[in-house]
Amino acid sequence: MENTTTQSATPDYRRPFITITLLFFLWGFITVMNDVLIPYLKESFELSYFQAGLVQFAFFGAFFFVSLVYYFVSLSKGDPINRIGYKLSIIIALLICGAGCAMFFPAAEFRSYPFFLAALFLLATGVTLLQIAANPYAAILGKPETASSRLNLAQGVNSLGTTIAPIAGGLLLYKVFAPGGEVTIDSIKLPYLIYGSLFVLLAIIVWRSHLPSFSKDDEDTNDQGGDGSLGALKFPHLRFGMIAIFMYVGGEVAIGSYLISFMMHDSIMGLPEATASIFLAYYWGGAMIGRLCGAISLSGLASQSQKYGYMAITAIVVLLVVYTVTAIRIEEGAFAMDFLSPVQVLPFLGLIAINFVAFIAGRGNAARVLWVFSISMVVLLCIASFTGGSLAFWAALGTGLFNSIMWSNIFTLAIKDLKQHTSQGSSLLVMMIVGGAIVPLIMGAAADRIGIQLAFAVPIVNYVYIAFYGLIGHRVQEATPAVGTLETA
Structure with a gap:
């Protein structure tokens, strides 16, 4: 073989x-x-x-x-x-x-x-x-x-x-x-x-x-x-990564689950449900933009100018696709187009620009990009939770752009140098997807008590931890003895 x-x-x-x-x-x-x-x-x-x-x-x-x-x-x-x-x-x-x-x-x-x-x-x-x-x-x-x-x-x-x-x-x-x-x-x-x-x-x-x-x-x-x-669990950077995956999936699913209710709230935009559903596509579309740009940013292209050019083209193309798809509606079996005004989606272009700057700050390093994006998520969630109107509205939608690369970066950092334990480590990381079932329940309980807007502060702790993983947690393995001699409790 x-x-x-x-x-x-x-x-x-x-x-x-x-x-x-x-x-x-x-x-x-x-x-x-x-x-x-x-x-x-x-x-x-x-x-x-x-x-x-x-x-x-x-x-x-x-x-x-x-x-x-x-x-x-x-x-x-x-x-x-x-x-x-x-x-x-x-x-x-x-x-x-x-x-x-x-x-x-x-x-x-x-x-x-x-x-x-x-x-x-x-x-x-x-x-x-x-x-x-x-x-x-x-x-x-x-x-x-x-x-x-x-x-x-x-x-x-x-x-x-x-x-x-x-x-x-x-x-x-x-x-x-x-x-x-x-x-x-x-x-x-x-x-x-x-x-x-x-x-x-x-x-x-x-x-x-x-x-x-x-x-x-x-x-x-x-x-x-x-x-x-303990098999793969002997590796500290994997154990920290398991918690990071739990935090990431929980945060992303929780935010996505309550975005429509958030946008419908009177203190935000008071949108009807149908309109809020249209804007939800920008949350998931932002995740697509971020992931594709992340693939380019962390690729082996030698020229930084080429990377930035491809990233800009990708972001614009995906934005146009999302803009077109969200305009489609079906009336009595026939397709009709109902475009949002370009002015309505202009703030999203600004968020893409900020996302672009964050990629530049990450310098093509998976760990650095991870903590830069995590800090950006903390800022956006603070704005969404403690301001109001269109500023809070676009801050919440912008989280899709910065959630984008987290799964991939956490996963690759967590399975680094696991060697024969790679598949086992992968199973442990996938197990932590259960965060998507638990964190939304916590956020929902908070929304019942303090309101949907303030509940968007709940996932902040998730991204603070992910920032820790990008800064420190992923590096533990670098100072760890060889697999055969590693024994931790």
């Missing part, structure tokens, strides 16, 4: 990386579909808000449970991905996703809400395994110093999936499979069969594709557990 652990990137890595980015797109798409799914299930089964919230609980709960099981299996039996390889692991994960989507059909036939929750859990199991395998694989498909760039590019494609999923899902449910425009539980069947077919098709593509293998020494593969070892 080819040993490429220390090998630099080769031209052969481009095609495998394109294949892997398709995975990022598809799981981004299917994850955001939960937001489209919840209202239909709530109405069809006459659920309370708490019962409808079990959709996200089942989905995000799978991330925690499956990752925890993966970690303990890797300790006792050896890392599964090290044993069967990245390619087979990805294929198995895609087929599980396909099976989860297929379960929506019998769930709709039986009119069973627990059946739907089981289908979501199975679907999320596949997505969890995809994340465990695909994130580190994308990171090692090339030079170590550009790993953050590759993950940012892949996450940018992921953001494309999260941006178009609500639009595509709405079209399928409302206009294609809903008889007479009335959405019923039966309307969900065929869309999820289509999604399941896409997962199976992608599994076939991966099976037919050439994906480079990455081998480990025999003694490395066997050093997984059974001797009281």
Whole structure:
């Protein structure tokens, strides 16, 4: 088997990386579909808000449970991905996703809400395994110093999936499979069969594709557990990174979950829900801009002027796409365009410029960019929480731009030099996605007590910690003894 652990990137890595980015797109798409799914299930089964919230609980709960099981299996039996390889692991994960989507059909036939929750859990199991395998694989498909760039590019494609999923899902449910425009539980069947077919098709593509293998020494593969070892948890920079992932995912999901309510509040803009929903696309579009620009900023391009030029072009193109997409509305089966005034979105250009300056301040270093963006998030959330009107409005929307690179940068910093423990470390990081289920609950409880605007101060603590990780936490491993001699409590 080819040993490429220390090998630099080769031209052969481009095609495998394109294949892997398709995975990022598809799981981004299917994850955001939960937001489209919840209202239909709530109405069809006459659920309370708490019962409808079990959709996200089942989905995000799978991330925690499956990752925890993966970690303990890797300790006792050896890392599964090290044993069967990245390619087979990805294929198995895609087929599980396909099976989860297929379960929506019998769930709709039986009119069973627990059946739907089981289908979501199975679907999320596949997505969890995809994340465990695909994130580190994308990171090692090339030079170590550009790993953050590759993950940012892949996450940018992921953001494309999260941006178009609500639009595509709405079209399928409302206009294609809903008889007479009335959405019923039966309307969900065929869309999820289509999604399941896409997962199976992608599994076939991966099976037919050439994906480079990455081998480990025999003694490395066997050093997984059974001797009281903590495995990947022995590494302090990974443990700090797990908390950082929890804080990041929790903060991003919490902000996104309550943005519409924030924009509708009288002290902010008092927008109607439909208009607030349009502006929400700028939050997720900002995340796409930041991730794609991050991929360029942290890439191996030698010329800084080239980097800045490509970043500016990318930001403008994505902004125009988001501006156009948010203008589309459907009236009686026909497409119509209803553009926001350019003046209305002009402040967003200013936020993009500030984001650009933050990238320059980061100097192409993943850790430095991370803490610069974290400090920027603290400032924006303070403005959103303690001012008002359009200033608070745009500060809240601007957080998407600065949340953008955090997953990729934290992930690559946390798995750095884990060697044979990389897949195990990846499972622990993916497990901490459970922050997306916990932090929004805390923020929601705060909103009930102190109001939605002041509740936007809750995630500030998240980004203070992430700034610490970018400054100090990620560097602990540099002064740590070799893997074989590292023993921490």
